Amino acid sequence: MKHLHHTWALVAALLLLLAPGQRLQAQEKTPTSIFSLHAGPSWYVGQLMGITSRENDYCRDLRQGIAWEADYWYTGERPEGKGFKVGPGVLYHGSLYKAATDEGSDKIGMHYLALQLGTFFFQKHYMLQVAAGVGYQFYADKSTVYGKPRNVSMNKLACNLSAAGEYFLNNRWGVSAKVNWLISSSEAYSVEYHGEHWQVDHPHEGEGYFGRLSLLVGLNYHF
Numbered sequence: 001m002k003h004l005h006h007t008w009a010l011v012a013a014l015l016l017l018l019a020p021g022q023r024l025q026a027q028e029k030t031p032t033s034i035f036s037l038h039a040g041p042s043w044y045v046g047q048l049m050g051i052t053s054r055e056n057d058y059c060r061d062l063r064q065g066i067a068w069e070a071d072y073w074y075t076g077e078r079p080e081g082k083g084f085k086v087g088p089g090v091l092y093h094g095s096l097y098k099a100a101t102d103e104g105s106d107k108i109g110m111h112y113l114a115l116q117l118g119t120f121f122f123q124k125h126y127m128l129q130v131a132a133g134v135g136y137q138f139y140a141d142k143s144t145v146y147g148k149p150r151n152v153s154m155n156k157l158a159c160n161l162s163a164a165g166e167y168f169l170n171n172r173w174g175v176s177a178k179v180n181w182l183i184s185s186s187e188a189y190s191v192e193y194h195g196e197h198w199q200v201d202h203p204h205e206g207e208g209y210f211g212r213l214s215l216l217v218g219l220n221y222h223f
Contacts, residue, residue, distance in 0.1 A: 006067055027078075032078075033075065033223055034221070036070050036176065036219065036221070037218045038069050038176070039217070041065075041067070041215055042066055042213065043213045043214075044062065044210070045210065049202065049208050052145055055103075065095055069093040069180070070091060070092050070133075071089055072093070078122050079114070079122055080202060083122050084122065085119075089131070090114070090116065091160070092113075093112040093182065096112035103146060104145040104150075104167065105143055110138065110212065111138040113136025114125060114159075114160060115135060116131050116132055129163070130163050130164075134157070135158060136155065137155065139155060139156070148194060157184065158182055160182040161181050162178055163179050165177055171222065172223070175218075175219060178218070180214045182212050183219050185210070188201045195199070
């Protein structure tokens with residue numbers, strides 16, 4: 001009887017030791033989604049419309065800015081070792097460009113929301129990704145002319161292409177770098193100044209194409 005008590009005590013101790021490990025194993029699911037945060041330098045490309053100065057130096061300064069973005073991807077269970085997956089995603093991309101002179105200033109902010117489709121090439125320690133998306137861009141130039149506020153807007157459909165690479169730190173986290181090219185077009189823009197509001201047609205024939213090219217670095221979280 002004493003040996004039986006010792007046996008049951010040993011079994012109970014083993015169960016207590018194994019139970020936490022079993023719970024952790026059950027909780028450790030294979031990641032199926034990716035959430036990313038990135039930021040970095042950005043360059044305004046294409047036509048500059050509705051700005052307060054056309055001087056070459058001013059336009060060159062205005063084209064240099066910063067960008068930031070957050071995106072979510074669903075990849076399904078990623079392959080063990082090498083393999084590729086295709087999955088949908090959602091992207092938010094923001095950017096800011098500004099410059100000033102004695103007579104006026106421009107502060108261009110663009111915010112882009114899009115649905116994405118991406119292809120993911122998984123390796124043991126890293127991943128490569130290419131993606132494309134279509135969405136809507138909100139454009140606002142909060143400018144000033146001789147100290148008085150002047151607002152320019154042209155919200156339009158837009159599309160983007162991107163390429164990224166990620167190095168896995170562990171099963172959950174990775175560091176990544178990304179190039180994102182976004183393009184849109186507008187045949188006119190709205191201006192508010194001195195209590196008045198009007199539409200301005202693009203000064204050249206046809207539409208004016210514009211967008212931004214961004215080089216971003218950040219973190220990816222797999223869950």
